[in-house]
Amino acid sequence: MKTLNILSGGAAQGLVRSLAPAFEAETSLGIAGDFDAVGAMADRLRAGVPTDIVILTAALIAKLAGEGLVLRSSITDLGRVETALAVRAGDPSVSADDAASLRAALLAADAIFVPDTKASTAGIHVAKVLAQLDIADVVADRLKIFPNGATAMRHLAESRDRRPIGCTQSTEIISTRGVVLSGTLPPGCGLATMYTAAIPTHASSASQAQRLIALLTSPETYALRSQAGFVSDAT
Template sequence: MKTLNILSGGAAQGLVRSLAPAFEAETGLGIAGDFGAVGAMADRLRAGVPTDIVILTAALIAKLADEGLVLRSSITDIGRVETALAVRAGDPLVSAKDAISLRAVLLAADAIFLPDTKASTAGIHVAKVLAELGIADLVADRLKVFPNGATAMRHLAESPDRRPIGCTQSTEIISTRGVVLSGALPPGCELATMYTAAVATQASAASQAQRLIALLTSPLTSEQRSRAGFVAGLTS
């Protein structure tokens, strides 16, 4: 089967997978490519990896447009994704109403599962929050860092630790079996990131890529976006 090549942040993986059957039925194309830390995906595009469609943070897509790597006219927002806390299925939920309670939650965990703290949206943010809470050094040996949020959540699901938690984007938590969304980060520590799609300048299937963007952002698929963890109307 011919495929549409995608490079995407892990936040969009669940949504793309849920819409893949409808896209394939309409176009005859499967969807192939990589989902991972947004910085790593942008670097793959810059390296010349064959790509038809890119789904990354709005800021990064704008930068790629400035670099001539995506078509500015194709840029379309999909929705915002919150960075959130996760626990293993069956474990007690944790929540944090403010920075003080978030600090307590993190200090109580004996393992904290995160995506890449240098290349992923959520990982970079969580590292910043740990520093702002004054506990980066205290929890350094408890951090379990993985290339992307989906991988981090799969390892959280299988963790043998007594009180593990995870922190990544809500979409990656929702789409991973064995973990449960436990709540968004509290005011002052929160992050809601706009994810945006664009057609790659060198796309070999530009019209089909544009069709996938239309499907991802259609009013008819708003329920799928909501179930996947995309939220409309949040401010950054």
């Protein structure tokens, strides 16, 4: 089967996978590619990896457009994704209504599962929050850092630590078996990131990529986007 090549932040993996059967039925194309930290995916596009569609943060897509690597006319927002807390399925939920309760929750954890703190949207933000709460040094040896949020959540699900917690994009939590969304980050510590799709300048299947973007953003798939963790500005 021929495939549509995609480079995407991990935040969109669950949504893309849920719509893949409908896309394949309509176009006879499968979806192949990578879902990882947005910085790493942008670098792969810059390196010339054959790509028909990219889904990254709006800020990064705008930068790639400025570099002439994606078509400005194709840029389409999918929705915002919040950075959130996760726990293992069956563990007590952890919520944080303010910075103080978030600080307490993180200090109470004996392992904190997060994505790449230098290349992923959520990981970079987690590092900032830990510094903001003045606990970065205290919890440094408890951080379990993985290439992306989905991988971090899979390891959280399998963790044998006594009180583990995770922090990554809500979409990555929702789409991972064995973990549950425990709450978003509180005011002053939160992050809601717009994710955006675009077609690379040298895409070989631009028309099919445009169809996938239309499917991902259509009113008919709003419920799927919402279930996956995407929040519309219209809501």
